[in-house]
Amino acid sequence: MGLTGLEIYKQLPKKNCGECGTPTCLAFAMALAAGKGALDSCPYVSDAAREALDSAAAPPIRAIKFGNGSVLGDETVLFRHDKTFYHPTTILVHVSDVWSDADISAKVEEVNGLEFDRVGLHYSMDGIAIVNESGDAARFAQVVQKVAAATEKSLVILSDKVEALQSAVPPVAARKPLIGSATEENYETVVALAKEQALPVILKANGLDALNDLVEKAQALGYKEFVLDPGSRKPVETLANLTHLRRLAIKKKFRPFGYPVVAFTTKNEPLDEIAEASIYVTKYASALVLKASKKGQVLPLLTLRQNIYTDPQKPIQVEPTLHAVGDVNENSPVYVTTNFSLTYYSVEGEVEASKIPSYILPVETDGTSVLTAYAAGKYEPEKIAEALLNCGVVDKVKHRNVIIPGYVAVISGKLQEKSGWKVIVGPRESSGIVSFARSLSL
Amino acid sequence: MPVTLVKERFPSKVGEVTLGATAEQGGTRDSVVVVGGDNLLPFLHFEGKVVHRPVIAMEVTDIVPPWNEAIKAQFGDVLDNPAAWAKKCVDEFGADLIYVKLIGADPEGFNRSPEDCARVVKDVLAAVGVPLIVVGCETPEKDNEVMAAVAEATAGENLLIGLAEQDNYKSIAAAAMVHKHNVIARSPLDINICKQLNILINEMGLPLNKIVIDPMIGGLGFGIEYAYSIMERARLGALANDKMLSMPMICTVGYESNRAKEANESVEAFPDWGELADRGVLWETLTATALLQVGASILVMRNPAAVKLVQHNIADLVEVAEA
Ligand code: B12
Ligand code: SF4
Numbered sequence: 001m002g003l004t005g006l007e008i009y010k011q012l013p014k015k016n017c018g019e020c021g022t023p024t025c026l027a028f029a030m031a032l033a034a035g036k037g038a039l040d041s042c043p044y045v046s047d048a049a050r051e052a053l054d055s056a057a058a059p060p061i062r063a064i065k066f067g068n069g070s071v072l073g074d075e076t077v078l079f080r081h082d083k084t085f086y087h088p089t090t091i092l093v094h095v096s097d098v099w100s101d102a103d104i105s106a107k108v109e110e111v112n113g114l115e116f117d118r119v120g121l122h123y124s125m126d127g128i129a130i131v132n133e134s135g136d137a138a139r140f141a142q143v144v145q146k147v148a149a150a151t152e153k154s155l156v157i158l159s160d161k162v163e164a165l166q167s168a169v170p171p172v173a174a175r176k177p178l179i180g181s182a183t184e185e186n187y188e189t190v191v192a193l194a195k196e197q198a199l200p201v202i203l204k205a206n207g208l209d210a211l212n213d214l215v216e217k218a219q220a221l222g223y224k225e226f227v228l229d230p231g232s233r234k235p236v237e238t239l240a241n242l243t244h245l246r247r248l249a250i251k252k253k254f255r256p257f258g259y260p261v262v263a264f265t266t267k268n269e270p271l272d273e274i275a276e277a278s279i280y281v282t283k284y285a286s287a288l289v290l291k292a293s294k295k296g297q298v299l300p301l302l303t304l305r306q307n308i309y310t311d312p313q314k315p316i317q318v319e320p321t322l323h324a325v326g327d328v329n330e331n332s333p334v335y336v337t338t339n340f341s342l343t344y345y346s347v348e349g350e351v352e353a354s355k356i357p358s359y360i361l362p363v364e365t366d367g368t369s370v371l372t373a374y375a376a377g378k379y380e381p382e383k384i385a386e387a388l389l390n391c392g393v394v395d396k397v398k399h400r401n402v403i404i405p406g407y408v409a410v411i412s413g414k415l416q417e418k419s420g421w422k423v424i425v426g427p428r429e430s431s432g433i434v435s436f437a438r439s440l441s442l
Numbered sequence: 443m444p445v446t447l448v449k450e451r452f453p454s455k456v457g458e459v460t461l462g463a464t465a466e467q468g469g470t471r472d473s474v475v476v477v478g479g480d481n482l483l484p485f486l487h488f489e490g491k492v493v494h495r496p497v498i499a500m501e502v503t504d505i506v507p508p509w510n511e512a513i514k515a516q517f518g519d520v521l522d523n524p525a526a527w528a529k530k531c532v533d534e535f536g537a538d539l540i541y542v543k544l545i546g547a548d549p550e551g552f553n554r555s556p557e558d559c560a561r562v563v564k565d566v567l568a569a570v571g572v573p574l575i576v577v578g579c580e581t582p583e584k585d586n587e588v589m590a591a592v593a594e595a596t597a598g599e600n601l602l603i604g605l606a607e608q609d610n611y612k613s614i615a616a617a618a619m620v621h622k623h624n625v626i627a628r629s630p631l632d633i634n635i636c637k638q639l640n641i642l643i644n645e646m647g648l649p650l651n652k653i654v655i656d657p658m659i660g661g662l663g664f665g666i667e668y669a670y671s672i673m674e675r676a677r678l679g680a681l682a683n684d685k686m687l688s689m690p691m692i693c694t695v696g697y698e699s700n701r702a703k704e705a706n707e708s709v710e711a712f713p714d715w716g717e718l719a720d721r722g723v724l725w726e727t728l729t730a731t732a733l734l735q736v737g738a739s740i741l742v743m744r745n746p747a748a749v750k751l752v753q754h755n756i757a758d759l760v761e762v763a764e765a
Contacts, residue, residue, distance in 0.1 A: 235755075235759060278732055282732050300721060
């Protein structure tokens with residue numbers, strides 16, 4: 001990524017023979033920098049040059065895939081306003097092999113049930129991290145298989161003991177778990193196990209200097225599917241480490257730290273733990289292991305994750321076409337709103353709750369809220385009238401009444417004039433729609 | 443091998459603003475609160491100094507608020523008595539500041555007179571020793587009268603008063619100047635308007651260290667990401683020595699987060715969302731903790747249970763990391 005033509009040119013043979021299809025090496029370098037053509041077209045490029053170019057062209061943070069569709073890393077910026085964050089923090093719930101079988105089953109069931117719908121989006125928990133706290137390899141292997149059988153979600157398999165990993169991992173390798181942790185003491189065997197099973201592995205060291213050494217040594221084993229754990233278990237230190245790792249990877253292209261990072265919460269009280277987790281979701285954790293798993297605790301965290309990882313350039317939008325809620329008929333009320341997904345679903349949820357089948361027309365406002373759109377001149381009476389008359393609702397209802405958001409009450413006269421429909425000003429907040437709808441007599 | 447870490451050395455820092463005044467300083471507060479002053483990105487102790495930790499202002503209104511029962515129940519019987527309510531916030535819940543919102547002034551509601559509003563503020567001042575933030579009812583013309591009266595009646599107390607907005611900042615900035623208070627400058631999630639407003643207020647003669655920015659926020663699940671990025675940009679701007687962006691930021695966390703359905707609906711109504719008890723508290727908590735990560739200095743909060751969690755979070759983050 002981001003190599004200039006000149007940087008590439010320096011690595012080329014400079015024969016200017018034209019065999020690559022461009023007349024000169026420089027022209028070829030420029031084409032490569034622009035993302036056109038492949039290095040392989042030059043028959044003379046040396047192995048050393050190829051490797052230098054490959055690694056320089058690699059993304060600053062490697063993408064690591066595991067489990068059921070989980071992708072870690074592959075981020076390119078430090079601040080979401082610089083572009084966007086791409087791969088939302090993968091969140092996993094801690095399950096220990098010292099728990100009773102019944103407790104483990106209950107926990108896995110609970111995690112499986114962590115599915116949420118809000119404002120038109122679906123959130124769920126990504127997976128389970130099975131931790132070998134018993135120290136017993138056989139018990140660990142048994143629990144890993146039990147959990148694997150009970151969930152489809154992504155798995156992380158964690159033990160300090162090589163034997164425990166050796167017995168637990170191979171039977172579930174097909175599930176492509178993330179395994180760990182390889183440390184200074186055991187990295188050769190653990191990385192060998194990961195390599196043999198083709199699985200990503202967590203490298204854990206105490207502090208960044210030690211982590212750097214460990215990565216260098218592990219890479220020398222000819223493997224690169226790594227996730228980093230800088231070992232800190234205090235929020236302020238973890239925040240510092242997550243920031244250092246991300247900065248070095250992005251700003252300095254420091255290769256040893258060009259891997260995703262996993263964070264672990266330490267607070268025991270679940271609500272404090274969720275607050276702690278919010279630090280790591282906003283600041284750079286690629287994966288996060290936590291203990292809390294109650295719905296009411298997890299939904300706020302997953303919502304924050306979704307918010308932070310939305311693309312700042314593109315608000316989430318809905319189709320600006322007529323939507324029917326419930327079993328509509330020719331007397332159904334007609335609401336107009338905007339096509340900003342948050343706005344639309346706030347309204348849809350309440351219209352649904354009113355139990356009165358209705359039509360909702362989200363007017364195209366480039367995905368902006370009612371007042372933002374109004375302030376930006378994207379929610380003018382002319383535009384709403386046009387959308388209303390062209391969306392087909394004219395043939396679907398026999399009345400001519402349209403309900404508008406309370407915040408834009410000022411446009412009602414003009415809208416009535418432009419559309420010929422009677423304009424009814426609804427409540428300001430969508431939460432008022434249920435009682436408002438009941439009081440409507442159309 | 444030791445790794446050479448990237449430590450930013452910023453040319454500037456967030457400005458410091460002092461709120462409240464003790465007897466020697468011409469007021470009646472037990473102590474003052476100073477916000478801002480940091481020369482680092484939030485809580486990255488390795489590249490600078492957290493000079494003043496972020497603070498929590500708890501919300502008190504002059505009429506019984508229409509909040510949900512889960513929040514109201516935690517206050518017992520003080521919600522119809524702003525002074526007792528404020529005292530409870532400080533004594534029991536550890537509020538650093540009290541944020542008095544004079545909703546009773548609303549011409550379409552109780553339409554209380556500016557004098558009555560000023561009396562409420564005086565009562566609260568008498569009941570607590572912490573500095574106060576005072577805002578009106580969000581009806582600009584009325585607020586201008588109300589805040590002028592409040593500013594005068596509390597001269598010397600060095601309050602933080604609001605809200606100054608792009609199309610209505612003059613009266614409030616003037617009131618602050620004459621009676622020596624600080625001003626909240628609010629802009630709708632827009633860096634340029636934010637700077638412009640600070641310039642306008644400053645041109646009237648109010649020093650920059652008497653201004654606090656309210657960038658307007660969205661709550662969790664309802665646009666917090668816009669606030670998050672605007673605030674992150676503002677913080678970077680302040681550190682890069684953009685003087686018109688360098689004021690500390692105040693966030694109306696309690697108000698925005700508790701508007702969300704997710705902070706109010708029971709588990710019976712939304713079985714998939716889990717228990718309201720945890721969900722409601724966390725909705726406000728995470729709105730606060732996320733904004734702490736992008737430089738919030740004053741969090742205006744309402745749910746005591748959330749305040750407690752955020753106090754823990756702040757304590758964890760300001761604790762200096764061991765080398
Ligand atoms: C986030 C935000 C932005 C984001 C945009 C987010 C987006 N995708 O829309 C950004 C930063 C880009 C932005 C920009 C601007 N914004 Co803006 N922004 C906000 C903010 C903070 C939240 C808006 C939001 O997302 N609300 C949540 C959604 C769900 O609310 P909603 O659409 O109104 O829907 C609710 C109700 O209206 C109701 N409802 C909706 N439809 C219907 C239909 C019916 C029939 C009924 C009954 C009810 C109903 O239900 C919903 C839930 O209650 C508000 C202030 C605030 N806290 O409200 C300012 C605000 C809307 N913005 C404002 C302004 C002025 C602007 C700008 C013009 C100025 C600027 N900052 O440069 C620009 C315009 C940008 C452009 N050219 O497009 C002003 C509008 C002033 C006014 N009264 O006209 C506000 C009110 C801030 C303020 N107090 O000054 N903004
Ligand atoms: S084939 Fe290789 S050596 Fe020949 S011009 Fe192209 S880049 Fe240069």
